Amino acid sequence: MVQSTRSGSLFGxxxxxxxxxxxxxxxxYSYSSTATKTLRIHTTALNRTxxxxxxxxxxxxxxxxxxxxxxxxxxxxxxxxxxxxALVTGGTRGIGHAIVEELLVLGATVHxxxxxxxxxxxxxxxxxxxxxxxxxCVCDVSSRAERERLMDNVCDVFDGKLNILINNxxxxxxxxxxxxxxxxxxxxxxTNFESVFHTSQLAYPxxxxxxxxxxxxxxxVSGFVSLKSMSVQGATKGAINQLxxxxxxxxxxxxxxxxxxAPWYIRTSMVEKVLGNKEYLEEVFAITPLxxxxxxxxxxxxxxxxxxxxxxxxxxxxxxxxxxxSVYGFYPRHD
Numbered sequence: 001m002v003q004s005t006r007s008g009s010l011f012g013x014x015x016x017x018x019x020x021x022x023x024x025x026x027x028x029y030s031y032s033s034t035a036t037k038t039l040r041i042h043t044t045a046l047n048r049t050x051x052x053x054x055x056x057x058x059x060x061x062x063x064x065x066x067x068x069x070x071x072x073x074x075x076x077x078x079x080x081x082x083x084x085x086a087l088v089t090g091g092t093r094g095i096g097h098a099i100v101e102e103l104l105v106l107g108a109t110v111h112x113x114x115x116x117x118x119x120x121x122x123x124x125x126x127x128x129x130x131x132x133x134x135x136x137c138v139c140d141v142s143s144r145a146e147r148e149r150l151m152d153n154v155c156d157v158f159d160g161k162l163n164i165l166i167n168n169x170x171x172x173x174x175x176x177x178x179x180x181x182x183x184x185x186x187x188x189x190x191t192n193f194e195s196v197f198h199t200s201q202l203a204y205p206x207x208x209x210x211x212x213x214x215x216x217x218x219x220x221v222s223g224f225v226s227l228k229s230m231s232v233q234g235a236t237k238g239a240i241n242q243l244x245x246x247x248x249x250x251x252x253x254x255x256x257x258x259x260x261x262a263p264w265y266i267r268t269s270m271v272e273k274v275l276g277n278k279e280y281l282e283e284v285f286a287i288t289p290l291x292x293x294x295x296x297x298x299x300x301x302x303x304x305x306x307x308x309x310x311x312x313x314x315x316x317x318x319x320x321x322x323x324x325x326s327v328y329g330f331y332p333r334h335d
Contacts, residue, residue, distance in 0.1 A: 075107075078310040082107030085210070086164035086307070087154050089113055089141050089199065092123045094268040095218060096168040098296035100127070100134070102304040108164065109133040111154050115140050141169050141195040142187075151202040162206035164307045167196040168218045170236075172270075174229040185232060192236035197243060204251070213256035214307045217244050218299075219318060221264045221326050237262070241318045248316030257315035259306045264322030266294045289324030289331075 075082075081103060091100040091112030103110050104127060114120040117138045127134045135157050139150045154162060170192045173184050196217060207213030222230050223237030240260060247258035265271055265284055275281045275293070285291045299321050305311055306319075320326045 078312075079308060080107050081164070081304075081307060084108045084163040084307075085158040085161060086110045086166065087112070087162060087203065088166040088168055089139075089150075089195075090169040091136070092116065092119045094270075095263070095266060095296045095299050096166075097123070098300035099166055099168060099303050102297070102300040103164070103166075103307065104132040104134060106304055106308070108307075109158070110135075111157050112136045113139040113141070113150055141199065142191040144194075144198060147195065147198055147202060151199070151206075154203075155206060158206070160206060161210040162203055163210045163213060165200065165203045165207065165213070165215045166218070166303060166307075167199060167215065167240075169195060170218060170220075172230065172233045174233075176229055177231045180232060188232050188236055192233065193239045193243075196240060200243075200247065204254075204256075207251075207256045208254040211255060212309075213251075213254070215244075215247065215256065215258045216303050216306050217258075217260035218303075219244070219260040219262040221262050221320055221322050223262060223318070224320065224326050244318055245316045252315065257306075257312070259311075259315060260318040261299055261302050261306070262318055262320045262322070262326075263294060263299050264288065264320070264325045266296055266299060266321075268296065287325055287328050288322070289328055292323065294321060294323060 084107070086103050086108045088096055088100050088103065088110060089112070090096040091110070092114040096112070100110055100112050100123075110133070112120075112123075112134070113136055114123075115138065120136050120138060124134060124136050137150060137153050139146045141147055141150070171188065173180075173188055175184065200215060203215075207215070217240050219240045220233070220237040221227070222234035223239075223241045227234060241262070244258050244260040247256070251258065265275070265288075271293075275284065284293075302319060302321055306314065
């Protein structure tokens with residue numbers, strides 16, 4: 001399903017690992033895309049609110065929270081995905097991988113997919129070995145027939161109910177408009193827009209049956225601003241942004257919310273080569289107020305929030321995860 005050159009990042013990488021030699025890590029964060037590190041971060045945070053066993057038992061009996069199975073700590077229901085089901089397309093690398101782990105840690109049962117069977121099997125083995133409820137299948141979401149098989153699989157695995165759909169898969173072909181071939185154009189439209197449109201259609205009955213559905217699209221800042229050699233990719237992301245708004249209104253009657261996240265440069269394998277050019281990297285920093293790249297976990301955290309009951313009144317929104325790039329106008333460093 002999702003090749004190593006595809007994902008929800010700006011240039012479509014799903015890489016699980018990437019060299020961090022291009023620039024320093026974010027100052028306040030110490031992220032890693034491995035499940036072990038992710039769990040350590042969440043465990044540390046949750047342990048700060050540890051309660052005694054008697055208090056936990058009393059509170060659980062009162063229905064005021066759920067017990068985190070990893071940390072034995074109380075979690076308010078609005079900050080938990082326990083009992084919910086989720087489909088994440090392209091979940092074996094990069095942003096998709098981080099999203100799967102974020103949802104799992106919050107208690108969701110997750111189904112994901114990838115075009116790379118060996119890579120998928122490796123991820124599923126790691127996650128299952130840690131006690132998570134996760135399944136997966138091989139699928140290329142750019143194929144209509146394979147999308148239909150994917151949703152049949154999801155329907156069987158989750159007994160016809162789906163709470164969360166993460167449309168993560170995307171790709172990019174960087175060329176000036178005049179150099180685009182018919183095949184290039186079709187590839188981007190099929191992978192980036194047709195796939196998420198059709199997958200959402202197929203998921204609708206399952207989301208409706210769940211009684212509380214949430215769709216999150218992984219868009220891009222290219223859907224807001226002009227980026228060099230990305231006219232077609234930007235058009236597909238702009239279409240996703242509008243679809244996000246339309247579904248939020250059309251499916252609200254069924255208690256299905258629809259939102260999107262729009263990343264800028266995120267540390268994934270697909271951007272490693274581009275940003276290996278130090279001069280280009282400096283240009284990126286020059287228009288990014290935070291002066292750094294983002295990490296996949298900084299996107300997945302927002303995606304997870306948009307799936308939580310805590311965000312139940314948020315729908316139809318496209319939120320940029322871009323270090324301020326999309327709002328940066330003319331802000332000279334010299335007075």
